[in-house]
Amino acid sequence: MAKSLLFIPDISGFTHFVQNTEVEHSQHVISELLEVLINANTQDLKLAEVEGDALFFYKENEIPSQEKLLAQIETMFTAFYSHLKLLEKNRVCPCNACATAPDLQLKIVVHCGELQFITVQEKRKPFGQVVIEAHRLLKNSIVSDNYALLSDEVSKTIGLPVSYESKLYHFRESKDTYDTKEIIYLFSEISKNKLKLTPFAIPExxxxxxxxxxxxxxxxxxxxxxxxxxxxxxxxxxxxxxxxxxxxxxxxxxxxxxxxxxxxxxxxxxxxxxxxxxxxxxxxxxxxxxxxxxxxxxxxxxxxxxxxxxxxxxxxxxxxxxxxxxxxxxxxxxxxxxxxxxxxxxxxxxxxxxxxxxxx
Structure with missing residues (x-):
């Protein structure tokens, strides 16, 4: 069976943001950011679920090339931080939700493997061990809350070297243990200063x-x-x-x-x-x-x-x-x-x- 891609963008700081800000405006901000991430999908990923502050995408029986996958990650980070800059510069409301929205961050976890499916209310949903592993990788030992993580399975499939570096990416190897199973991964912190943010109209x-x-x-x-x-x-x-x-x-x-x-x-x-x-x-x-x-x-x-x-x-x-x-x-x-x-x-x-x- 061909490998399938699992792709999870997760908004960091969501729990603290919602608990410590005005609820209605925090919901609007998160909703806008999730929409921005969905619209930044350039690889025809299928949206399996909106999971509160995260999106669960997958691509069945296909893994994009190294170039396309890294470009997809960069596109989502660029869209995310471009929208946060827009919220910051064009803000009208002085409430805590609107004022602290620019403090939110993004992490993206990418995994792959043989994917199974179940049908719930006539909707086909990804299922199986690889789905569990992808979500557990969100709970890792990386100190930063702003990074891209590619499991060892993904990096080997696309041929990503352990020491891969570019203007945006500086990957390092790490590992964590989940239920006695050790999962190795590569991760790179993402500096928003190195992203080419999308310009927006100057407010009148x-x-x-x-x-x-x-x-x-x-x-x-x-x-x-x-x-x-x-x-x-x-x-x-x-x-x-x-x-x-x-x-x-x-x-x-x-x-x-x-x-x-x-x-x-x-x-x-x-x-x-x-x-x-x-x-x-x-x-x-x-x-x-x-x-x-x-x-x-x-x-x-x-x-x-x-x-x-x-x-x-x-x-x-x-x-x-x-x-x-x-x-x-x-x-x-x-x-x-x-x-x-x-x-x-x-x-x-x-x-x-x-x-x-x-x-x-």
Whole structure:
């Protein structure tokens, strides 16, 4: 029987991350990272299982070449750390989950052997001793939490020398004993500084040369970070946003600079992009921009400042942008009246929602 490949990317630091951060945002972060790893699959690996913080891939009756396998490992490390850099640089939320996400690391374990299968709920799943060994290799004596591990069976199959070195890889031999069976493996720590991380769009930081057209303020009897969650988590928007029929967004994504969502108002789709502007150190800023309006663009900023006693002050600033005299007249006649009324109603709804949620 031909050998099959077992390939397990495992996010290091997951247990500590979840236990010591806000649960919902930590779940979103891990979900995003797992999606990134799945999308980085270049070798047509089959996904057998999502195992919490890990992915269990396999390739039946085939072992990729040394070049392809090492390239696959590098691709996943590159995608993983590129996304962590994106989360770090474009972060809006100050919660522990979003702030400590860049501390997560990745390890990849690769094994091979004769693979058996069982069928569970009409789904064919890898089974057997080689599967057990692959998962036990995750519990090894390597001090680092950021490495690629190839079992001796894999390294011999692809012809990987014990002393193999490249710009990224510096393999060393080690071994561990599992249930009296000794398994030898090669491992290489991976330096993210040697990865060519994927560039991402620089977030838009708006610098207005004028005062906002509309300014509304309201105090809330909750901490600033909690109010930010009610505003930036779009699953809450329908509870308080005035006049919006539907919100469309990625529910598995933490809102950050550059993320997008859609507001459907009277059948018209308004596309919004998250932006920011300069603020004081004691302020949290979340901004949205849309160009799907009769004028050139409309910016809406939520500026939250902490107050004593677990309270906060929310200031909403509206900046309409126009290029023509006609549009400027529209701003004066429409924005000042209609938008102010809508925003004020939304803030009243938000206050009522916060109060009712606290009681519940």
């Amino acid at each position: 930081v708006v610098d207005f040369k004028c005062s906002p057209a509309i300014v509304l303020t309201k105090e809330f009897e909750i901490p600033a970070t909690q109010l930010l969650e009610y505003i930036t988590n779009y699953s809450y928007r329908h509870y308080w946003a005035k006049g919006v029929d539907k919100f469309e967004y990625n529910p598995g994504e933490v809102t950050r600079l550059g993320t997008e969502h859609v507001c459907v108002i009277d059948g018209k789709r308004l596309n919004f992009t998250t932006v920011t502007k300069k603020a004081s150190p004691d302020e949290i800023v979340y901004g949205e921009r849309t160009t799907d309006v009769p004028i050139h663009a409309l910016y809406q900023f939520f500026v939250i400042k902490s107050l004593p006693g677990n309270r906060c002050l929310l200031t909403v600033e509206i900046y309409p942008k126009s290029k023509s005299i006609v549009h400027k007249l529209m701003l004066f006649l429409l924005i000042k009246r209609v938008v102010r009324k809508s925003v004020k109603a939304s803030l009243d709804n938000l206050e009522a929602f916060v109060r009712n949620d606290a009681i519940a």
